[in-house]
Amino acid sequence: MEIPILNINQFKESASINDVYVNTFSNHIQINKKLINKPHSHNFYLCVLFTEGTGMHEIDFNSYTIKPGMVFFLKPGQTHFWKFKTAPEGFIFFHSQEFYELKFLEHALFSFPFFYSYQNPPVVELDSQKNYELQLKFLEVYKEYSQRNLLRELKIVNLLNNIYIELTRIYTLNIDLEKLSSSNYPNILATLENLINTNFYNEKFPKFYADKLNITTKHLNRVVKKTINKTTSQLISERIILEAKRLIVHSNGNLADTAFTLDFSDYAYFSKFFKSKTGITPLEFKKRYLMKY
Numbered sequence: 001m002e003i004p005i006l007n008i009n010q011f012k013e014s015a016s017i018n019d020v021y022v023n024t025f026s027n028h029i030q031i032n033k034k035l036i037n038k039p040h041s042h043n044f045y046l047c048v049l050f051t052e053g054t055g056m057h058e059i060d061f062n063s064y065t066i067k068p069g070m071v072f073f074l075k076p077g078q079t080h081f082w083k084f085k086t087a088p089e090g091f092i093f094f095h096s097q098e099f100y101e102l103k104f105l106e107h108a109l110f111s112f113p114f115f116y117s118y119q120n121p122p123v124v125e126l127d128s129q130k131n132y133e134l135q136l137k138f139l140e141v142y143k144e145y146s147q148r149n150l151l152r153e154l155k156i157v158n159l160l161n162n163i164y165i166e167l168t169r170i171y172t173l174n175i176d177l178e179k180l181s182s183s184n185y186p187n188i189l190a191t192l193e194n195l196i197n198t199n200f201y202n203e204k205f206p207k208f209y210a211d212k213l214n215i216t217t218k219h220l221n222r223v224v225k226k227t228i229n230k231t232t233s234q235l236i237s238e239r240i241i242l243e244a245k246r247l248i249v250h251s252n253g254n255l256a257d258t259a260f261t262l263d264f265s266d267y268a269y270f271s272k273f274f275k276s277k278t279g280i281t282p283l284e285f286k287k288r289y290l291m292k293y
Helices: 025-031 097-101 128-146 152-171 177-181 185-199 206-212 217-228 232-250 255-261 267-278 282-292
Strands: 020-024 045-059 062-066 070-074 080-095 123-125
Touching: 020 025, 020 128, 020 152, 025 080, 045 128, 045 152, 062 070, 062 080, 080 128, 097 152, 123 152, 128 152, 185 206, 185 217, 185 232, 206 217, 206 232, 217 232, 232 255, 232 267, 232 282, 255 267, 255 282, 267 282
Parallel strands: none
Antiparallel strands: 020 080, 045 062, 045 070, 045 080, 070 123
16 A cells, blocks of 8 residues: 655666756656656655646646746655646756755754755745746756766766755745744654654644643744644644545545555545545545546
């Protein structure tokens, strides 16, 4: 019942560097069409800039418009696929967590807002001027990756960092950064999300996560409420529902298998839980989703 998880090594070319990949988007989808022709997830961080083309990009069951000037970000584990109306072009790069963080020991990837929380939108739209400026930066990375110059890896990681900084400034244009940096709440939320991702199959109550964070359940709920206006229980339920949707439409198992995988005592209980969160049964969700595509 596993959704395909693509490894960065599956995209390697002869001139590649360990743990990083850069390409034009049209060339990427042409040489890797057998890998990316159906919904899948990755074990790496991904960024893509579209300079041409239109279509739809689905990320964890949320649909986003593809058009020139759109930049998308993906974290490891997110399920996605593309559906194009007109031929796409642009640039794509992805890398492992280690490739970036071993070069910048004091700066973690989750400090960038688009990688910080699953609650943050995985997309930003550039105006025409910023689109032009970022195209030049992506092109520089692509050229460096395509050659074998001295200190190539070091230059690439610095170019990627520069792109992330520029995109962060655009992404946070209307955010009060002073207020954000004055609190430890974002770090707690990021750690909580990682804990939920690791343990949600078996641990479905807030107390487990509060204990792991060495704080009270009340304080944990305060953090989640303050940062994203939700409760800890909502976050846990949303993660369970997301995984349920992934398994329902992207695996070969039946619905009872999905209930078992998610550690529900039986299908009836799972179906009731799913409907209480989505308004429809798992079977109805599957039928509606397959009708769309």
